[in-house]
Amino acid sequence: MSSIRKYQAKTITEALAMVRADLGRDAVIVQTRKVNKKVLGVWGREMVEVWASDNPDLESLRRPQTTPAPATISSSPREPSSRIEQLESEIQNLKAMIAQLARQGVAVVSDTVPSGVPAENRWMSLLKEAEVEEWVVRELLQSVPENALSESTLQSLVAERLVTSGPIALQEAQPKVVMLVGPTGVGKTTTIAKLAAQYALLQKHRVGLITIDTYRIAAVEQLRTYSQIIDVPIRVVYSSNELPAAVREFASMDIVFVDTAGRSQRNTMQIGELKACCERLSTCEVHLVLSSTTKTRDLYDIVERFSVMPLHRIIWTKLDESTAFGNMLNVAVKHPLPISYVTTGQRVPEDVEVAESNKLASLVVGGASAPTPILTPTA
Ligand SMILES: Nc1nc2c(ncn2[C@@H]2O[C@H](COP(=O)(O)OP(=O)(O)OP(=O)(O)O)[C@@H](O)[C@H]2O)c(=O)[nH]1
Ligand SMILES: [Mg+2]
Structure with a gap:
């Protein structure tokens, strides 16, 4: 059984070095994203999260001919920007692939799994779990690009709608x-x-x-x-x-x-x-x-x-x-x-x-x- 592992680091270069050290040079990058690292319950520094697998057969799970080759970690020198571009271009296709992997029973070694559905849907289900109505969820998220959402930005969006007045203000001269x-x-x-x-x-x-x-x-x-x-x-x-x-x-x-x-x-x-x-x-x-x-x-x-x-x-x-x-x-x-x-x-x-x-x-x-x-x- 193949495994998918999660690595977090301050930069993409550091994260990829961790992947290479752990899974070897043929590791396949499954997904990268930026996350806010929570420290003691407070939203802290932005980190890079990389999901990688040691299963070279991931390639076969791709949709035929529509996607580029997987980002194989290689020790040969490569322009960092092109590598990042390649990773970015893969993310959309790989999200669908994750869902497919889950369906095929591939073991996932982690505490959480990034869902194979677009990020916005994760926030949608979180809000629906809180019993926010679907039309409210849609109205709330419609103006925000999917990749700009994090839990803290979502919380700000919600806070904007929960307008408060402050305490009762007393008035001069009359009660x-x-x-x-x-x-x-x-x-x-x-x-x-x-x-x-x-x-x-x-x-x-x-x-x-x-x-x-x-x-x-x-x-x-x-x-x-x-x-x-x-x-x-x-x-x-x-x-x-x-x-x-x-x-x-x-x-x-x-x-x-x-x-x-x-x-x-x-x-x-x-x-x-x-x-x-x-x-x-x-x-x-x-x-x-x-x-x-x-x-x-x-x-x-x-x-x-x-x-x-x-x-x-x-x-x-x-x-x-x-x-x-x-x-x-x-x-x-x-x-x-x-x-x-x-x-x-x-x-x-x-x-x-x-x-x-x-x-x-x-x-x-x-x-x-x-x-x-x-x-x-x-x-
Ligand atoms: N758990 C909990 N109970 C509350 C809270 N506020 C009020 N209650 C309880 O709710 C019950 C009804 O409270 P009341 O203040 O009598 O409600 P009311 O709106 O004046 O009721 P009516 O005058 O009959 O319409 C009481 O048992 C209160 O102790 C709260 O914030 N939490
Ligand atoms: Mg009363």
């Missing part, structure tokens, strides 16, 4: 009013408690809480309990008409959080009530709260149906419960709304942090294989 809306049970009330505690206790701002979630008795008690623990005032309003007066009462506050009842996006009447609440307030920043455990198609539906009111930000919750994060990218591409915060657990106030594009992108691109949570609580 900033922030309303959280979204489906049932996604973590609106808990997130308000986390943010209220961070703004009041850590940043020493004056914080007021308003709840218009009188739909369930327990909901009012839930926020009231948090308000007592954090020691911030709370107002309960029973209709949208009462909302402006409650906000006026908090005129001396820096920030006022408005908690709303979880609404099914499919209940048009309930969504209409929420919209009426927004319209009652002259300035209100609306954050749509979405759970990262919700499937993409439902997320599209939620964003579309909540869009009857002005939506300014998205908060992604329950990242700790999710195993694939492509749905965040799908939503970001279809409905480009800046992401303000992400939440990563049930602890109040620790498990919330300001969203960062790069961190989110690394979850999308590397999330499925991430050994430990990438996100850490904000101090």
Whole structure:
């Protein structure tokens, strides 16, 4: 059985010397490419990777007459540039040959095998594994030449789409009013408690809480309990008409959080009530709260149906419960709304942090294989 081995070096000359020393002068170059050598989890120096075989019969696997002879390592002097050109011209044909070798059961001696399909397809399958939808994958990769892609460039492409807003910006003279809306049970009330505690206790701002979630008795008690623990005032309003007066009462506050009842996006009447609440307030920043455990198609539906009111930000919750994060990218591409915060657990106030594009992108691109949570609580 023949074997294919991988060699990495700083330059092509060094890599070829390694091939020659290991497999002899008749070694056949199967593929060369540039790779980013990962050191301690960080993308580091660019290296040259050469795949070579000691099987001279590789020649027979080529398509008849359509390809040049394999790049045999020879000790005879040769122009380095012509050798590299020859290698480059072979890459396309050799990719197909690798696939053929795999089908014929040739042993491969390595930890990983470069797939016999074009590089772009590797990134496609990586993104699809993360549950990024096919149309998003195509849109993302269409403008990038196949050979310009690496994991780090892919991550940058994804990060560009995951636009973030930074933390809620306070305003001079009047309180900033922030309303959280979204489906049932996604973590609106808990997130308000986390943010209220961070703004009041850590940043020493004056914080007021308003709840218009009188739909369930327990909901009012839930926020009231948090308000007592954090020691911030709370107002309960029973209709949208009462909302402006409650906000006026908090005129001396820096920030006022408005908690709303979880609404099914499919209940048009309930969504209409929420919209009426927004319209009652002259300035209100609306954050749509979405759970990262919700499937993409439902997320599209939620964003579309909540869009009857002005939506300014998205908060992604329950990242700790999710195993694939492509749905965040799908939503970001279809409905480009800046992401303000992400939440990563049930602890109040620790498990919330300001969203960062790069961190989110690394979850999308590397999330499925991430050994430990990438996100850490904000101090
Ligand atoms: N694992 C995990 N659980 C969370 C997170 N955020 C909230 N939860 C939990 O989700 C459940 C629902 O949270 P709530 O804050 O009551 O959700 P809500 O959106 O206000 O719910 P409704 O008002 O009923 O619509 C609670 O058990 C929370 O502890 C998170 O980031 N991770
Ligand atoms: Mg709630």
